[in-house]
Structures are given as C-alpha cells and as structure tokens.
Amino acid sequence: MILVYLILGFLIGIGLFINRNKTINNGLLVLFLMLQAVFTVYSCYRINVTELEYFTFDSLGIILLLTLSVIAIPSVIHSGIYIVKHNESAQSRGVYFSALVVLIISIGAGYLANHIAVTWIFTELTTLCASVLIYHHRNKLALEGTWKYVFICAISITFVFIGILFLSLSLEHAGSGDLTFKNLYENSKNLNPFWLRLAFLFIFTGFTAKLGLVPMFTAGIDAKDLAPAPAGALLASVLMSLGFVGIFRMYIVIANTPLHHWANLVIGIAAFLSLFVATVYMIKVKNIKRMLAYSGIEHMGLVMLGVAAGGVGYYAAVLHVVLHAFVKSSIFFQYNQLHRVFQSKSIYHVGNYFKYNATGAMVLLIGFISATAMPPSGLFVSEFLIFKALFEAHHIFILILVLLLLTMIIWAFGKNIFKILFISVVDFDDSNVPVISPWESVSQFVLLAAAIYLGLNPPAEFVQLINDSISLLPR
Amino acid sequence: MVDVLLITFLITLFYMAIANRLLTYIRVLAFQGVLLFAVVFIQLQEISTLNLVLILLETIIFKSLAVPIFLTYVLKRNKITREAEPFFPNFVSLIITTFIVVVTILLSNSIKDTHLDKIFFVVALSTLFFGLYIIASRRKIITHVMGYMVIENGVFVLSLAVGNEMPMLVNLGIMLDIFASVLILGIFLNKIGDVFKDVDVSQLTSLKDY
Numbered sequence: 001m002i003l004v005y006l007i008l009g010f011l012i013g014i015g016l017f018i019n020r021n022k023t024i025n026n027g028l029l030v031l032f033l034m035l036q037a038v039f040t041v042y043s044c045y046r047i048n049v050t051e052l053e054y055f056t057f058d059s060l061g062i063i064l065l066l067t068l069s070v071i072a073i074p075s076v077i078h079s080g081i082y083i084v085k086h087n088e089s090a091q092s093r094g095v096y097f098s099a100l101v102v103l104i105i106s107i108g109a110g111y112l113a114n115h116i117a118v119t120w121i122f123t124e125l126t127t128l129c130a131s132v133l134i135y136h137h138r139n140k141l142a143l144e145g146t147w148k149y150v151f152i153c154a155i156s157i158t159f160v161f162i163g164i165l166f167l168s169l170s171l172e173h174a175g176s177g178d179l180t181f182k183n184l185y186e187n188s189k190n191l192n193p194f195w196l197r198l199a200f201l202f203i204f205t206g207f208t209a210k211l212g213l214v215p216m217f218t219a220g221i222d223a224k225d226l227a228p229a230p231a232g233a234l235l236a237s238v239l240m241s242l243g244f245v246g247i248f249r250m251y252i253v254i255a256n257t258p259l260h261h262w263a264n265l266v267i268g269i270a271a272f273l274s275l276f277v278a279t280v281y282m283i284k285v286k287n288i289k290r291m292l293a294y295s296g297i298e299h300m301g302l303v304m305l306g307v308a309a310g311g312v313g314y315y316a317a318v319l320h321v322v323l324h325a326f327v328k329s330s331i332f333f334q335y336n337q338l339h340r341v342f343q344s345k346s347i348y349h350v351g352n353y354f355k356y357n358a359t360g361a362m363v364l365l366i367g368f369i370s371a372t373a374m375p376p377s378g379l380f381v382s383e384f385l386i387f388k389a390l391f392e393a394h395h396i397f398i399l400i401l402v403l404l405l406l407t408m409i410i411w412a413f414g415k416n417i418f419k420i421l422f423i424s425v426v427d428f429d430d431s432n433v434p435v436i437s438p439w440e441s442v443s444q445f446v447l448l449a450a451a452i453y454l455g456l457n458p459p460a461e462f463v464q465l466i467n468d469s470i471s472l473l474p475r
Numbered sequence: 476m477v478d479v480l481l482i483t484f485l486i487t488l489f490y491m492a493i494a495n496r497l498l499t500y501i502r503v504l505a506f507q508g509v510l511l512f513a514v515v516f517i518q519l520q521e522i523s524t525l526n527l528v529l530i531l532l533e534t535i536i537f538k539s540l541a542v543p544i545f546l547t548y549v550l551k552r553n554k555i556t557r558e559a560e561p562f563f564p565n566f567v568s569l570i571i572t573t574f575i576v577v578v579t580i581l582l583s584n585s586i587k588d589t590h591l592d593k594i595f596f597v598v599a600l601s602t603l604f605f606g607l608y609i610i611a612s613r614r615k616i617i618t619h620v621m622g623y624m625v626i627e628n629g630v631f632v633l634s635l636a637v638g639n640e641m642p643m644l645v646n647l648g649i650m651l652d653i654f655a656s657v658l659i660l661g662i663f664l665n666k667i668g669d670v671f672k673d674v675d676v677s678q679l680t681s682l683k684d685y
Contacts, residue, residue, distance in 0.1 A: 117647055124654060131658070144679050147616075147667055154623060154655040158630055161651055162603070165630075168637050168644060172590050177641055194586065222682050 002051045002112070005039045009105040017098035020090040025097065029076050032101050036108075040069040043112070056114040056182075060318065060469035063462070064111045064245065067322050068238045070450070071329045072104050074443035078230035078333050081440065085340060096136055100231060103129035107234075110242045115180045116167065116203075119246055120160050123210060126239060127153040133231040134223050145226035152219035156209035160246070163202030170195035181249045185472060188256040196254060200263055203250050204270070211243030212293075212300045214273040224293040224332075229339070232289065233332035236296050237325035244303065244321050251307060252472050260474065268308035272398065274301035279405045282412040286347045288338070291416060292331055295371055298409055299324045299379075305402065306386035313389030314470040319458075320382035323451045327379060330447035331367040334360055337436050338420070342428070347416050352424035359438040361421050366448050368417040372410045378455015477517050481598045484510050484632070485576065488605050491625070492572040493565040496557045497550055500621050501543045507628050508538030518635055519642075526642055533649045534631075537656075542624060545660055549617065560614040568612065575604045595636035602629030614677070616667060620659055627652050 012032045019025055043057045043065055050056045079100060083093050103126055110122035127150065135146040168179060174190035176183060184191075209216035220240075224232045247267075254263045278298035285291045303320045306313035337360045342350045354361040370377040390399040454462060484507060491503045512534035519530075549555070561568060579600040583593045606626035610619050634648035 117643070121647075121650075124651070128654075128658060141681060143666055144682055147679065148682070150658055151619065151623070154659055155626070157651065157655065158626055161648060162630060162633060164647075165633050165637055165644060168641055169588075169590060172637075192588070194588070225682070 001039065001042055001046075002055045002109070005035065006105065006109060008035055009101065013098045013102040013105070015098075016101060017094050019094055022090070022093075025093065026080070029080070029097060029101075032104075033073055033076060036069050036072055036104065039108075040065055050114065054115045054118045054180075055109070055112045057112060058114070058469065059465045060245065060248065061112040063318065063322060063465050063469065064238070064241050065108055067241065067325050068104065068108055068111070071234065071238055071325060071447070074333055074447065075104075075230050075234055075329070076100070077443065078233075078336060078440075079228070082228050082230055082336055092136070095132060096228070096231075099129045099132035100234070103133065103231075103234060103239075107238050107242050111245055114182060116164055116184075116250070117179055119249070120157070120164060123160070123207075123242060123246065124157055126210070126242060127157065130223060130227070130231075130235060130239065133235075134227045136228055136231070137226070142226050145222040149219045149223045152216060153209050156206040156216050156219075158206075159202045160206030163199045163204075163206060166195045166199035166202060170199055181253065184253045185256060188253050191253075191257060193257065193259055196257065197259060197262065200250060200254050200259070201266065204247055204266065207243045207246040208270065209243070210239060211247060211304075212240050212274075212297050213270050213304060214277055215270075217274065217277070217297050221290055221293045221297075224296070225287060225289045225345075229289070229332050229336040232335075233329040236293060236332055237329040240296060240300060241321050241325055244300070247304075248307070248317075255473050264308045264310065267304050268398075271301045271304035271308060272402070274298070274304070275402060275405050279408050279412075282409050287345050288347060288350065288416070288420070289332075289335060289345055291347075291413070292328065292335070295409070295413060296324070296328055298406075299328070299371075302383060302386055302402075305398075306382075306389055309386065309389035309393045309395060310473075311389045311392050311475075312385050313393075314473055315466055316382045316385035316389060318466045318469055319455070320379065320386065323378045323382055323455055326447045326451040326454075327367060327370040327377070330363065330444040330451075331371065333447075334363045334367065334441065334444050337440060338364070340436065341433050342425075347419060349425060349428070350420050351422075351428070353421050355424070356430065356433050357436045359441045360436060363441050363444040363448070364417060365421060367444070368413065370448055370451055372413055376452055376456060378451040378453070381455040477514055478594055480510055480514050480517075481594050481632070484514075485598055485601060488576075488602060488625075489569065489572055491609070492568040492605070495559060495565070497555065497559055497615075497617065497621075498547070498557065500559065500618070501546050501550075504546075504621060504624055504628075505539045505543040507625075508534050508540075508542075511538065511628060511631055514632070515635060519645075523642075526646070529646065529649060533652065537653060538624075538628070542656060542660065546617070546621070549660075555615065555617060559618055562612050562614065568608075571608060572605060575608065576601045579604070592636055595632055599629050599633035599636065602626070602632060605629075616679070623659065624656070627656065 012028050015028050016025060043062055046057045047062065048056065048058060083096065106122045106125035106129065110119050113119040113122060131146050131150050134149055135142050170192045171187065173192035174187040176187055205215065209219050212220045224236045227235055251263060254260065274297050278294045278301060281294045282291060285294060303317045306317035306320065337357060338353060341356045344350060370379055373379040373383040387399060487503050487507055491500060494500055512531065515530050515534065579597050583596045603626055606622045606629060609622035609625060631648055634645045637644060
C-alpha cells in the first residue's frame with residue numbers, strides 16, 4: 001500500500017506541475033486528499049506491520065501521520081484561497097501545489113521510515129519542496145530566505161549523513177550492518193560508545209535544522225516568514241515533527257546505552273538555549289510571522305526539555321508535538337486573513353483586528369491562549385507534565401529559569417497579540433478593507449478545539465499510541 | 476599509494492587556504508575530484524562494475540568537470556571579481572588550517588579502533604572543518620558554495636573509510652552530493668547572480684527581526 005501511496009502521490013505531484021487547467025488542478029488536489037485519508041486510515045489498521053522493507057507503521061509514525069493528514073486538508077484549502085486572492089498565474093499555481101503535495105508525501109514517508117538512511121532521504125526531499133514553496137513569490141527577499149534555507153539545510157543534511165557514517169562504524173562493533181532503528185535498538189548494548197557519541201552529536205545537530213533548535217534554527221525562521229502562510233503552517237508544524245522523529249528515534253537507541261545521561265545533557269543544553277534564544281527574539285521581533293516562528297522554537301525547546309528530563313516527560317513530549325502542530329498551524333492559517341486586511345507583516349501597521357474580522361480575531365485570541373499554554377489549552381496539560389518531569393528529575397534550578405523565560409515569552413507574545421486585536425493603528429485607511437467570510441475560520445476553530453480536546457480528555461487509543469511509542473525508552 | 480593520494484589531498488587544502496584567486500579554488504576542487512577517483516579505484520576492491528561506473532560519474536564527470544565548468548561559467552557571467560576576499564590575511568588562514576589538521580591528528584590518535592583507517596579519518600575530518608572555515612571566513616557567496624563542495628569531498632572520503640563494508644553508504648553519499656549541489660548550484664547560484672548583481676554576503680541582510 002505504501003508503494004501505491006508513494007507512486008500515486010508523486011504522480012499527482014507531477015500532474016499538478018504540468019497541468020494548467022483550474023478544474024483539473026482542483027480535482028487532483030481532492031484526489032490527493034482522498035489518497036492521504038485512505039492511506040492514513042489503512043495505516044491505523046496495520047500497526048507495527050513493515051511494508052516495502054523500509055517502512056513500518058509504528059505508533060509514533062501513526063500519531064504524526066494522523067496529525068499530518070488532519071493539517072493537510074485546511075492547508076490545501078487555504079492555499080487555494082491564497083492563490084485565488086493573489087491572482088496567481090496557472091504556472092505558479094501548478095508549481096506551488098505540486099511542491100505542497102510532494103512535501104506532504106515526503107513528510108509522511110519520513111515519519112514511517114524505519115531505516116535511518118530512508119528518514120534521511122525523505123528529509124532531503126522536504127528541503128527541496130520547502131525551498132520551492134519559500135521561493136514562491138520570486139522576489140529579492142524570498143530569494144535571500146531560500147538561499148539561506150537551502151544552504152543551512154544542505155549543511156545539516158550533510159551532518160546527518162556524517163552521523164550515519166559514524167553510526168555504521170559504531171554498529172560494526174556489534175557485528176551488524178543493518179541500520180534500521182529496530183536493529184540499532186536490539187544491538188544498543190554492543191554499540192561502540194565513542195562512535196555512537198559522535199554519531200548522536202552529528203545526527204542531532206543535523207536534525208535541529210528541521211526541528212528548530214539551537215544551533216540550526218535560523219533557517220526555519222526565514223522559511224516560515226517567507227513561505228505563503230498556508231505552506232508556512234506546514235513548515236511550522238508537521239515539518240518540525242519530522243525533525244522530532246529523526247532525533248527521537250535516535251534517542252531511543254542511545255537511551256538504552258550507558259550514554260543515556262550524556263545524551264540527556266546534550267539535548268538539555270540545546271533545549272534550554274533554544275528557549276533562551278526564543279525569549280530574546282520574541283521580545284524584540286516586530287514581524288508577526290517571525291514572532292510565530294520563534295514561538296515554535298520555544299515549544300520545541302520545551303519538548304526536548306521533556307525528553308531530557310525523562311519519566312513522564314517522554315509522554316508529555318510526544319503529546320506536546322502533536323498539540324503544538326494543531327495550534328501553530330491554525331494561527332498560521334489565520335495569518336493570511338490578517339494580512340489581507342492590513343497588507344503588512346509588521347506589528348506597527350496592524351491593529352484593532354476585532355473591528356474588521358471578529359471571527360478571525362477570535363481565532364487569534366484562542367490561538368494565543370492555546371500557544372501560551374493557558375488553561376483550557378491542551379498544551380497546558382503537556383507543559384504541566386513537562387514541568388512535573390523536570391521537578392521529579394530534580395532539575396529545580398532549570399525549572400525556575402524555564403518558568404522565568406516562559407513568563408517573558410507570554411508577556412512579549414501577549415503584548416503583540418493584544419496590540420493586533422484591540423489597539424487601533426494611527427492613519428490606517430480602512431475604506432478598502434475586504435470583508436472576510438467567517439467560513440474561512442472554521443478549520444482553525446476545529447484544529448484549536450482538537451488541541452483542547454486531545455489535551456484535556458485524550459481518547460484511550462491516543463494515549464495507548466503515545467505509550468507504545470515511548471515503550472522502548474528506559475523508565 | 477592510497478596514503479600518498481590522501482596526503483596530497485590534505486596538501487591541496489593548505490594550497491586553498493592561501494590561494495587568492497577564485498579560479499585557483501575551482502582548479503583545486505577539480506583536482507580533488509581526480510584524487511578522489513584514484514583513491515576509490517585503489518581502495519574499493521570488491522566493487523561491482525555498476526558501482527564503479529557510478530563512482531566514476533560522480534568523481535570525474537561531476538566533481539572534476541561539471542562543477543568546475545559551471546562555477547567558471549557563473550564567475551564569468553556575473554563578472555565576479557577574481558579575488559577571494561577573505562576576512563583574514565592568508566598567513567592566519569594557513570595557521571588555522573594547520574591547527575585544524577593537528578587537532579584532528581591528535582583526536583584520531585586517541586581512538587583505538589581497528590575497524591577504521593586513521594588516515595581516512597584525519598583527512599575527512601580536516602576537510603570537513605576546513606570547509607566550514609572557508610564558509611565562515613570568505614566574503615562572497617560563491618566561496619561559500621566552494622566551501623560546501625570541500626565539505627562534500629570530506630564526506631566522500633569519510634564514506635570511503637566505511638565503504639568496504641557498506642557500499643550502500645557510498646552510494647547514498649553520492650546521492651547527497653549530486654542532489655545538494657544541483658539544488659545549490661543549479662537553481663540558486665544562478666538566480667542569486669541575476670538578482671544580486673555583486674554577489675556578496677553583506678547584501679543578504681535584509682531579513683531582520685525588527
């Protein structure tokens with residue numbers, strides 16, 4: 001089935017690229033969404049089955065695949081609105097949608113890959129598609145952003161590859177040459193610690209470009225700023241989860257070796273620095289999209305802190321990744337409507353949004369409450385569990401620092417959001433403000449509600465999937 | 476013989492550190508491609524014909540011909556001045572390169588591993604760090620790309636070190652190389668040359684946070 005999915009998906013991608021007819025374009029997109037849905041449902045019934053040798057429908061993969069398929073639908077719809085509102089040419093529409101479709105497919109395949117090299121290949125593919133999306137507007141700024149993204153991603157992909165080479169050296173000591181995660185886990189006791197250490201450092205550094213942690217986070221910020229917001233929503237949510245998958249699967253291997261403590265230290269330092277960087281920029285930043293991107297850095301820092309703390313932190317980390325994907329993507333979907341009203345990305349030129357689009361303003365308000373993890377947001381639950389994990393691991397000092405940083409982030413985020421929502425802009429000419437249909441905000445409300453529901457009252461199957469995905473980690 | 480080739484490879488790095496003209500950089504890159512092919516030819520004995528053809532394509536055709544020709548073309552078309560414009564004097568560059576090589580030799584001496592040929596490890600790591608140094612210390616975007624190519628060569632040497640056991644990894648490395656280079660060179664260096672007339676990193680600063 002996965003072969004059918006990949007082939008059909010890529011064919012649809014090619015079809016979108018060649019096609020210039022609007023009806024066929026929409027038909028292909030509907031076909032793709034149906035394919036994605038069928039594949040996701042199919043994968044739910046095939047838990048832990050390996051297909052095509054390199055893909056396993058394991059719990060972590062399925063949770064994230066579900067997230068991806070849910071977010072893919074509004075992403076395609078909002079992209080359609082975006083393309084229509086910008087009067088894009090048929091060619092640019094074709095390129096955009098084909099890159100979007102291939103991006104979704106490669107993220108999905110990357111989630112399910114059970115071999116580190118296959119994960120790596122699909123991560124490479126996401127770089128290619130993402131760069132096409134970032135370069136969508138073909139202006140000077142977009143070019144600069146794309147160049148930085150491509151260059152940094154190319155270097156980090158090279159880093160991951162070097163990590164894989166070291167990993168294979170480490171594995172030779174265990175007398176095996178099979179780089180699947182399962183085999184690595186089974187041989188984790190026999191891996192050579194020196195090479196494993198190097199391998200983990202390189203793989204971790206490489207995947208931080210996708211995950212959005214220090215040191216490679218900068219590329220992602222520019223990408224989310226310059227890509228059209230519906231595509232930016234994917235970059236800011238599910239693509240970050242792909243980085244998480246890469247690091248987390250590798251972490252499971254190293255956590256079962258004597259290097260567990262050392263790996264926690266590495267992850268912890270990177271996570272804390274990310275939180276710090278996010279705080280500093282959140283206070284300074286004046287570009288709304290970049291502010292949202294930095295908020296993503298903050299959340300991924302929290303996720304990795306949860307992983308480093310261990311215990312209940314593992315559960316919280318996976319939960320947080322899923323919920324963050326829903327919340328952040330919904331704010332990004334809303335952003336386009338904001339931009340249509342004010343025609344500016346800068347905080348200075350945006351204000352009193354409630355007056356122009358009350359439904360959209362509600363999305364931003366609820367999105368803000370969700371993203372800053374205030375109750376009843378689902379993220380509140382996962383963040384609370386992360387703090388609990390830090391507390392139980394006796395990292396009180398770090399916990400206090402993290403809480404201080406988070407307070408500053410909430411202040412900075414809140415200051416900007418309330419400015420957008422309530423304070424009117426001086427000399428803003430509102431005679432040409434378009435009327436925005438409340439229907440365009442429905443998908444955002446659904447996503448935000450899903451985040452609240454999954455956090456406060458998670459279905460038993462969902463909890464079971466998360467527990468399965470962390471079952472290989474030492475307690 | 477392999478040792479001699481690899482040490483020659485290391486020497487090309489020193490030469491690159493003190494080279495002034497961009498054309499020299501390109502020639503060194505081409506020469507490195509030839510060296511890599513020779514190393515592969517001697518090193519990998521149990522290699523299938525198909526694999527050998529692939530590696531030949533990668534090293535000779537791609538690394539020594541296609542990339543240098545394309546870089547020269549970009550240089551000419553965008554009328555990029557021939558100086559490399561480093562931030563540091565050449566003397567400092569030379570010292571830093573020496574430092575990198577000495578550190579990697581010390582590092583590799585601390586490894587007790589029979590599976591690894593140490594000279595491969597030293598050359599690969601030095602090349603890697605040297606490439607990063609080139610990226611950090613030169614002003615033009617095209618030298619960044621050349622720095623990246625040097626990193627790719629280092630990765631290639633590293634993949635050869637483990638390649639006898641796992642030829643799949645060598646192929647993957649080749650794939651990475653071609654994919655990333657085509658992406659960087661083909662699409663963006665071309666475009667960047669069109670849009671930013673004088674290709675200099677100081678022009679790439681309009682994306683700001685405030």
